[in-house]
Amino acid sequence: MVEYLYEKDLRGMQFNILASTRHEWVVAELSARYGMRKPEIRRRLIERLDMILLENLPARYEGWLARGDAGDDVDRALGVELLTVYIPLAEDTRMQDIAEYTRERIATDDAHDESIAHALAQIRELIRS
Amino acid sequence: MKKTVDVSLPIGPLHPCFKEPARIRCETKGERVISAEMDLGYVKKGIERIMRGRPWQEVMFLAERICGICSVIHNMVCIETLEKISDIEVPERAAYLRVIVNELDRIQSHILANFSYCYTIEHETLGMYLLNLRETAMDMLELITGARVTCAYMVPGGVRFDLRDEDRPTLEAALDHVEHELRRYVGMFEHGPLVAQRSKGVGIISREDVIEAHGVGPVARASGIPESDRRCEHPTYQKLGFTPLSYEDGDNYARVMLRFDEVFQSIDLIRRCLANMVPGPIRGGGTIQAGEATHAGEAPRGELTYYVKTDEYGRIVDIAVRTPSIMNIESCAHYMLEGVSSAADVTSTFISADPCIACTER
Amino acid sequence: MSFLQSIKNTVRSKSIHVSYVNVGSCNGCDIEVLAMLAPRYDIEQYGIYVHNNPREADVLLVTGAFTPQWEDKLKSIWDKIPEPKVAIAIGNCPISGCVFNRRGAYVDPPVAKHIPIAAEVPGCPPRPTEILNAVLSLAPLVFKDYEEKQS
Ligand code: SF4
Numbered sequence: 001m002v003e004y005l006y007e008k009d010l011r012g013m014q015f016n017i018l019a020s021t022r023h024e025w026v027v028a029e030l031s032a033r034y035g036m037r038k039p040e041i042r043r044r045l046i047e048r049l050d051m052i053l054l055e056n057l058p059a060r061y062e063g064w065l066a067r068g069d070a071g072d073d074v075d076r077a078l079g080v081e082l083l084t085v086y087i088p089l090a091e092d093t094r095m096q097d098i099a100e101y102t103r104e105r106i107a108t109d110d111a112h113d114e115s116i117a118h119a120l121a122q123i124r125e126l127i128r129s
Numbered sequence: 130m131k132k133t134v135d136v137s138l139p140i141g142p143l144h145p146c147f148k149e150p151a152r153i154r155c156e157t158k159g160e161r162v163i164s165a166e167m168d169l170g171y172v173k174k175g176i177e178r179i180m181r182g183r184p185w186q187e188v189m190f191l192a193e194r195i196c197g198i199c200s201v202i203h204n205m206v207c208i209e210t211l212e213k214i215s216d217i218e219v220p221e222r223a224a225y226l227r228v229i230v231n232e233l234d235r236i237q238s239h240i241l242a243n244f245s246y247c248y249t250i251e252h253e254t255l256g257m258y259l260l261n262l263r264e265t266a267m268d269m270l271e272l273i274t275g276a277r278v279t280c281a282y283m284v285p286g287g288v289r290f291d292l293r294d295e296d297r298p299t300l301e302a303a304l305d306h307v308e309h310e311l312r313r314y315v316g317m318f319e320h321g322p323l324v325a326q327r328s329k330g331v332g333i334i335s336r337e338d339v340i341e342a343h344g345v346g347p348v349a350r351a352s353g354i355p356e357s358d359r360r361c362e363h364p365t366y367q368k369l370g371f372t373p374l375s376y377e378d379g380d381n382y383a384r385v386m387l388r389f390d391e392v393f394q395s396i397d398l399i400r401r402c403l404a405n406m407v408p409g410p411i412r413g414g415g416t417i418q419a420g421e422a423t424h425a426g427e428a429p430r431g432e433l434t435y436y437v438k439t440d441e442y443g444r445i446v447d448i449a450v451r452t453p454s455i456m457n458i459e460s461c462a463h464y465m466l467e468g469v470s471s472a473a474d475v476t477s478t479f480i481s482a483d484p485c486i487a488c489t490e491r
Numbered sequence: 492m493s494f495l496q497s498i499k500n501t502v503r504s505k506s507i508h509v510s511y512v513n514v515g516s517c518n519g520c521d522i523e524v525l526a527m528l529a530p531r532y533d534i535e536q537y538g539i540y541v542h543n544n545p546r547e548a549d550v551l552l553v554t555g556a557f558t559p560q561w562e563d564k565l566k567s568i569w570d571k572i573p574e575p576k577v578a579i580a581i582g583n584c585p586i587s588g589c590v591f592n593r594r595g596a597y598v599d600p601p602v603a604k605h606i607p608i609a610a611e612v613p614g615c616p617p618r619p620t621e622i623l624n625a626v627l628s629l630a631p632l633v634f635k636d637y638e639e640k641q642s
Contacts, residue, residue, distance in 0.1 A: 013170030013560065016597065017490075020177055021436070021449040050166040055489060056459040058451065059343040067340075085341065143568065145543040148521050149513050171560045172515040178595040191590055197519025197616065241522070260529040267526070278519040278616050487518035 014046045014054055022058035029061065030087075033079060034124055044127055048089055060086045078102065078119055083127070090126045098122050138472060142171050147476075148245065149486040153462065155475060162475060165466040167458065173490040180448050185211055185285075185417050188445045192435075193279050195450060196488035198241065199428045200279050201234035201270075203488075206426040208283045210435045213422040215285070217415035223287035224365045225402040226411065230273055230282050232395040232402075236307065237266040238429035239347075239388040239395075242483040246385050247318075249480045250327040258314050262307060269303045272296055287412030297403065304396050315389045328382035332465040332478030335379060344460035345453045346431020348482055351387045352379035359427040369401050381481040388483075417443035428453050430483055452488040496639055503549075503634040505538040509626065510548035510572075511581075514565055515591075515598055516555030519616040520582035524552055527619040537627055545571045549634070550626055556584040556591045556598035557605065569606045575637040579625055580611045589615055609633065 018027065027045075031038045045054060053060075064079070064086040080099050083090040102119040106112055136157045142150035150171035156163045176195055180188045192207035193200045205227060212219065219227070240263040247256035267277050273292055274280035282288055292300070318324055334344070339352045349357040355375035360366045374390050376383035421438035431453030438447040461482035469478055511524050527534060528541055542548065545568045557565075569578065580602055583589040588600035602608060612625045 010168060010170060013173060016170070016173060016175070021447055022451065050462075051169040052167040052455070052459045052462050052489070055169070055455045056342070059456050063341065063343045142564070143512060143543075143545070148525060149518065171558060172513065172555065173558055173560075173597055174515055174517075174556060174591045175595060175597045176591070179591065179593045181595075194517040194519070194590055197517045197522055200519065241525075257528070257530055260526070261531055264526065264529050264531045277618065278522065279517075485518065487516065 010051070011046055014051060015042070017051065017054045018042050018045065023054075026057050026061045034120060034127065036124060036127070040128075044089055045087075049087075053087075057087065078116070078123060083123070090123065094126055095123070098126070138475075140472075140475060142168075144476070147480075149484075151458075151484065151486045153466070153475065153479065155466065155472070157472070160471045162466050162469045162472075165462050165475070167462045169486065169490055171490075172487050176491045177448055177450060180445055183445055185439065185443050185445060188448070189284070190279075190281060192450075193281055195452065195491055196485055197278050198238050198485060199234060199430065199488075201230055201282065202426055202428040202433060204281060204283050205231055206424060206428075206433050206435050207437070208285055209426065210422050210424040210437045211285050211417055211439070212415070213424050214420040214437065214439055215415060215418040217286050218413060220287055220410045220413050222291075222406055222409040223411045223413075225406045226273075226288045226292060227283055228365050228369070229292070229399050229402050230270065230280075230288075232399050233266055233270050233273070235395050235429045236392050237263050237270065239392050240266065240311075242429075242480075243318075243385055243388050245480050245483075246381070246477065247324075249477045250324065252321065252324060255314060255317055255321075255324075258310075262310050262314070265303050265307055269300055272299060284412070285417060286415045287410070289412075291411050292406075301400075301403065304399060308393065308396050311389065311392060315386075318385070318389070325382070327474075327477060328385065328481075329378075329380060331381045331474050332461075332469060332481060333378070333380045334460055334464045338464040339379070339460055342460035342464060343456045344431075345456050346428070346483075347384050347387050347391070348457045348460055349431065350374060351376045351383040353377045357432065359425050359432050363426070366398075369398055369405070371398065381478060384481045384483075421447075430454055430457060430485060450491060452485075452491070454483075454485040454489045457482045458484045458486075458489055493639070496636060499638065500635055503637075504631060507537070507539045507550060507626065507630050507634075508548045509539055509541045509550045509552060510543050510545050511541070511552040511554065512545075512565065512568060514553060514555040514561045514585070514602065515558035516582065516584050520554035520584065523616045523619050524554065524581060524622060527622055529619075532619055532623055534623060537623075539623075539626060546573070548572050549576060550630065551576065551578040552581050552622070552626075553578055553585050553602050553606075553608070554581045556588045556596075556600045557602050558598055562605070565602075565605055575634055577609045577629060577633045578606055579622075579629065580608045581622055582617060583613055583615045586611050586613060 027038050027041050031041045064082045068081040080095050084092045084095050098119050102115050105115040138155040138157050141152035152168040154166045180191050193204045195203050240259050244256045244259040271277050274282040336352050339349050353375055355373040358373035360371055376387050419441040423436045425432050425434040434451040436449040440446050465478050513521050580586055585602035591598045610625050610629045
């Protein structure tokens, strides 16, 4: 007799973790930054991260605010380290590519806001994929 | 030829080494752990949800029951947050009494953590010695506060009971006893060959990784970040001339030794409090007002942060608690366990971070 | 009383294996169960061993208000314990839910809904001596003449 005792669906529990005040704040910040709806952000977080990382989201986000992506405006605007190191939602190499491309574009055509907006759209796709 | 196989190794939720239910899923190659993930949710009670909309008199008791091991510090930080909101001053004697009780709580918590570690590395004798020593600290807590675990000693504006003069010698004798005995046990721990083999160089976490995962408390201090101690910012501790300790190695051994050292430091702090204390009132007055504040204190496991918002009737409108174990377990699961060389070291490394699942999940 | 039964009685009275499970407590009760291990209380003089392994346990100490995650697991732990067995609820949490039994909480007390509880030790948390006393006074009631009572 085989009982799959542990492989229960944990999504309910993970959602409960995201329901606290501080997590709400992080989800709101992420959704404002990348222009995605909150339920979608929550879904991606639940899919990609394990439970202890979910619990730790606010501390990690604060850590990024304090010292992540220091020294580079483009990285800071896109949140490269935010999405690869602090809250790993996106693939490292793809993120670097996007940042590299944006930096080049800004250097050549000087269309700063436009390039950032374009890159954010790409990142949105990356998170969704 | 021997073949190495990839295994996914689940540990828990009910494991003889864990005091509390948690589940670690390790991806291993042979016995070497490549990565680990945690499943939680076995003790999620939703305390923050219960707290909302309740008067502070109830929230005080709920706050204490977030964690039973370090209930005093939850009590203390919760009350201090309320005091910060409503500008309530604490009498001097009460401030010292708070520190005494808080340090007694730290002593028992650290000894318990080291007991668990010794028990996990199968050094049961030393573990039992430590557990017996902890009872002395528990007795002193009971002597001052009237209860062993959930004592609700601190109230806004002061503390509930005074330390009677006739109890002072008992407390001092108990401190001497703990200090004397613990010296012996620390010697055993330092010189035991088995202990060194199981602890030195196991579960290393570097300074950078601690910063990245926002590790706090003994985990951070054992990796060379002494400034992470929130006691440095507490006015009473500043008056006592407190300086944090630290180790450099960041392995299991450093974490356990740091806890031992902090017990001695706590004993020292209590002695200094007793010397500085003068008779006086232990409870002032005050009303809880509307407002919001964030306040942090140093729990035995690290930085504990309360964000509280109250309304004019003293009810809690919003509250968010960030407990130290969240960050410590995360640094343990994602950094320390990586590269641990056997499954037996997984449990001992996990225990060395002193995880407290009850306050992680609340 | 048969000869075999008297041997079993003697053996069982000197060997009680205890396992504990936390189904959503605040940790306070767990710590008191753990403190019971301390040499001060010396539980081994009564033949009590804390193994925390349900497969070889006689007594299961349950602490904590019941969280939904344990719905299937507590039952399966209980089934794994060989007969004769007994479960004791430690603390107010498994009895009534203690402070957590409010609107909005995720808990679902009492534990007696899920597994048969033979004794309850109230307190928040109870003292180690009280827990010890409960184990010691319950064990002979359940384990003495177990086979003869069955038939
Ligand atoms: S009865 Fe009290 S001490 Fe025990 S688990 Fe419940 S709240 Fe904690």
